[in-house]
Amino acid sequence: MSSVETVPLAPAAEKLRERFARSPLSERVAVVDLDLPTLEVAPADWPAVARFLRDDSECAYDLFLDLAGVDNAKRRGRPTRFEAVYHLHSLPRSEHVRVKVILPDTAEPRLPSVVDVWPAANWFEREAFDLYGFDFPGHPNLRRILVHDAFVGHPLRKDYSPGQRWFFAEEDLRMPSWATHTEERAGHFETQTLSIGPSHPATHGIVHLVARLDGERIKRAETQIGYMHRCFEKMAETHTWNQVIPFCDRLNYVSAMINGVGYVKTVEKMLGIEVPDRGRLVRTILSEFSRIMDHCVDIGANLVDIGALTNFWYLYQPREGIYGLLEACCGARLTVSYVRVGGLAIDVPEDFVPRCRALLESIPKFLNDVDRLVTRNRIVRNRLAGTGVITKEQAIAWGLTGPVLRSTGVAYDVRRSRPYDFYDRFDWDVPVATDGDNYARYLVRMEEMRQSLSIIRQALDVFPESGPVSSDDWHVVLPPKDAVYHDMESLIFHFKLIMEGIRVPAGERYDWIEGANGELGFYAISDGGAGPYRVKVRPPCFPMMAAYEKIIIGGTISDAIATLGTLNIIAGELER
Amino acid sequence: MPTSGKGEPLPAYDPKAAGGAADFFTTRLETMVAWARANSLWPLPFATACCGIEFMSVVSSHYDLSRFGAEVVRFSPRQADLLIVAGTVVDKLGPTLRKIYDQMPEPKWVISMGVCASSGGFYRAYHVTQGIDEIVPVDVYVPGCPPTPEELMYGILELQRKIRSGEKSRDDRSAAAAAAAR
Numbered sequence: 199m200s201s202v203e204t205v206p207l208a209p210a211a212e213k214l215r216e217r218f219a220r221s222p223l224s225e226r227v228a229v230v231d232l233d234l235p236t237l238e239v240a241p242a243d244w245p246a247v248a249r250f251l252r253d254d255s256e257c258a259y260d261l262f263l264d265l266a267g268v269d270n271a272k273r274r275g276r277p278t279r280f281e282a283v284y285h286l287h288s289l290p291r292s293e294h295v296r297v298k299v300i301l302p303d304t305a306e307p308r309l310p311s312v313v314d315v316w317p318a319a320n321w322f323e324r325e326a327f328d329l330y331g332f333d334f335p336g337h338p339n340l341r342r343i344l345v346h347d348a349f350v351g352h353p354l355r356k357d358y359s360p361g362q363r364w365f366f367a368e369e370d371l372r373m374p375s376w377a378t379h380t381e382e383r384a385g386h387f388e389t390q391t392l393s394i395g396p397s398h399p400a401t402h403g404i405v406h407l408v409a410r411l412d413g414e415r416i417k418r419a420e421t422q423i424g425y426m427h428r429c430f431e432k433m434a435e436t437h438t439w440n441q442v443i444p445f446c447d448r449l450n451y452v453s454a455m456i457n458g459v460g461y462v463k464t465v466e467k468m469l470g471i472e473v474p475d476r477g478r479l480v481r482t483i484l485s486e487f488s489r490i491m492d493h494c495v496d497i498g499a500n501l502v503d504i505g506a507l508t509n510f511w512y513l514y515q516p517r518e519g520i521y522g523l524l525e526a527c528c529g530a531r532l533t534v535s536y537v538r539v540g541g542l543a544i545d546v547p548e549d550f551v552p553r554c555r556a557l558l559e560s561i562p563k564f565l566n567d568v569d570r571l572v573t574r575n576r577i578v579r580n581r582l583a584g585t586g587v588i589t590k591e592q593a594i595a596w597g598l599t600g601p602v603l604r605s606t607g608v609a610y611d612v613r614r615s616r617p618y619d620f621y622d623r624f625d626w627d628v629p630v631a632t633d634g635d636n637y638a639r640y641l642v643r644m645e646e647m648r649q650s651l652s653i654i655r656q657a658l659d660v661f662p663e664s665g666p667v668s669s670d671d672w673h674v675v676l677p678p679k680d681a682v683y684h685d686m687e688s689l690i691f692h693f694k695l696i697m698e699g700i701r702v703p704a705g706e707r708y709d710w711i712e713g714a715n716g717e718l719g720f721y722a723i724s725d726g727g728a729g730p731y732r733v734k735v736r737p738p739c740f741p742m743m744a745a746y747e748k749i750i751i752g753g754t755i756s757d758a759i760a761t762l763g764t765l766n767i768i769a770g771e772l773e774r
Numbered sequence: 775m776p777t778s779g780k781g782e783p784l785p786a787y788d789p790k791a792a793g794g795a796a797d798f799f800t801t802r803l804e805t806m807v808a809w810a811r812a813n814s815l816w817p818l819p820f821a822t823a824c825c826g827i828e829f830m831s832v833v834s835s836h837y838d839l840s841r842f843g844a845e846v847v848r849f850s851p852r853q854a855d856l857l858i859v860a861g862t863v864v865d866k867l868g869p870t871l872r873k874i875y876d877q878m879p880e881p882k883w884v885i886s887m888g889v890c891a892s893s894g895g896f897y898r899a900y901h902v903t904q905g906i907d908e909i910v911p912v913d914v915y916v917p918g919c920p921p922t923p924e925e926l927m928y929g930i931l932e933l934q935r936k937i938r939s940g941e942k943s944r945d946d947r948s949a950a951a952a953a954a955a956r
Contacts, residue, residue, distance in 0.1 A: 346866035353900045368869035399849035425867045429899035451824035514834040
């Protein structure tokens with residue numbers, strides 16, 4: 199481990215080093231100052247460091263956010279080929295930290311599991327095992343998670359060809375080991391194993407739940423995913439920085455705009471460019487509209503699952519209105535690809551503000567209709583209240599964020615804890631519920647939609663009538679077409695951008711925003727080349743789906759269906 | 775008002791003029807069956823991704839697919855005769871898709887909604903099926919990423935035209951070709 203004692207550190211990193219100075223681990227970790235305070239540790243020290251990070255009262259990194267594998271085979275300046283990069287958050291101190299576990303160059307990269315420190319690490323470690331071939335001794339169930347079981351190799355390694363597929367037949371599908379044998383004993387013939395999905399109307403997308411039932415109660419369950427893994431991260435490595443935006447839109451396709459904003463914000467910070475206020479306001483307004491769309495679909499689909507079909511039509515109508523607005527802005531309804539690094543693809547239409555105001559007028563009516571039909575409806579309350587309960591401690595241990603975490607009483611919202619764009623200038627509330635059940639999640643989402651409407655209203659009040667929506671740094675943003683035709687310099691910029699793309703200085707960045715489902719993070723690495731060296735998404739759905747199999751234990755199948763709806767699993771983002 | 779081929783109004787139906795006997799018209803059985811089939815498609819949405827959300831738009835009140843007689847959405851393949859594959863199909867899902875298709879009663883048709891289902895789309899990647907016609911025969915391909923609701927409705931109308939014209943589904947033809955090869 200290289201010594202960095204001589205390098206002056208930013209206050210946050212300096213503080214982190216001071217904290218470690220008090221522990222016996224101080225010799226064994228290196229503190230590096232990147233965009234986030236970063237620790238570098240060796241695999242053998244990682245469990246002890248992890249415990250210190252979680253338990254020390256001045257660290258208290260209780261929320262596990264993300265684990266990203268990195269293959270340095272084609273990148274210079276790193277000591278070894280493989281690294282496991284962890285991102286953690288401290289709820290009490292509202293701070294992020296990054297830990298890099300540097301894996302020695304051996305045939306089988308190996309590092310200890312930290313599932314016993316942060317249960318949320320479970321699926322993330324399986325993913326790193328699957329895509330990078332990292333071995334995690336101590337992991338309870340280390341098997342492939344995203345790609346199919348007949349797959350050979352580890353696709354995110356740099357020496358894996360992006361298009362190499364493997365044939366998969368039905369008999370290759372592996373069920374959880376406990377589900378392959380029956381569990382009968384004399385005098386008790388009530389248990390049975392039920393397989394729901396992968397194609398089931400209540401899974402909304404593609405999820406496979408295997409549950410063992412004792413009578414009507416779920417005794418044990420395991421979810422199998424990967425039926426929608428479409429290789430976002432590998433695709434990001436084979437495209438240029440701007441070409442990744444359409445792929446981002448297809449992560450959480452129900453609120454596509456937010457994903458794009460999260461991604462370009464990361465890249466903009468790596469480039470160090472600023473987007474004009476007008477562009478940022480458009481992003482804010484459309485992101486909040488997207489959040490409303492997302493919550494509409496989630497609540498609507500959830501109510502369909504428990505038998506209340508009408509609400510779906512009521513909630514779908516605002517969506518059509520918002521689709522119309524997005525289509526007027528960029529030509530696409532669902533997968534908008536409206537943002538660009540440095541701003542927006544094009545300016546908003548002339549009637550943008552009146553259109554938004556008309557939507558603000560019309561949407562509350564539909565919300566009120568649903569509110570009146572549902573919120574105090576006895577059947578709905580019987581189905582949702584008291585089912586799918588998550589306690590505050592469980593939610594934090596499982597790495598949940600977003601409305602699901604807030605429904606357990608933790609007021610963590612990225613827009614409030616680390617405001618970006620204009621969220622700190624607007625007056626809005628973070629809705630919090632305390633019960634942590636399906637009904638609490640419904641209430642939180644309903645209130646969030648109203649808060650989003652309020653944010654949009656305030657954003658429209660300060661929206662400048664004219665002005666640029668994109669940066670004027672022509673190394674990043676295409677110059678106006680008119681100038682390209684009449685001005686040599688602009689033509690050159692245009693040519694360079696189209697032929698070579700943006701050049702992002704070598705480095706790395708983790709940036710995060712509040713997606714519709716929770717903290718949506720993008721960890722991007724650049725080696726100075728034409729495209730990203732690595733993009734890792736921190737998908738809010740992933741830890742939620744991992745927790746699902748624990749939440750539903752003890753309930754009935756019908757409760758499990760209602761719970762799946764309120765968690766709002768979006769397959770594109772879950773499996774990327 | 776019903777008109778004759780020349781545009782003149784037809785006389786109102788009068789049972790006495792018809793001699794009290796019932797009216798009739800002649801057609802071929804296949805034509806009538808095809809007409810009925812085309813206007814009562816029961817789709818099974820195999821919705822995996824973004825296209826599934828647009829499919830929801832198509833069946834919702836604004837676009838209202840029921841205007842074209844194809845709104846009885848069924849989630850059981852045993853009750854459906856039109857499989858709409860809406861979204862990316864990855865290799866892990868291939869066997870499931872085939873199984874669902876095999877469970878559908880004949881005659882059956884398949885619409886591939888969106889470029890991912892049709893060709894893998896821009897996911898030229900290690901885990902994405904490069905077009906569902908690797909797995910099931912497809913009758914109508916609808917381009918778009920995702921297709922607008924109008925595009926999907928046009929695809930369904932095209933399928934109805936095919937059915938009405940008596941064209942066999944791709945499934946029948948591949949079965950016939952296999953029989954001929956034997």
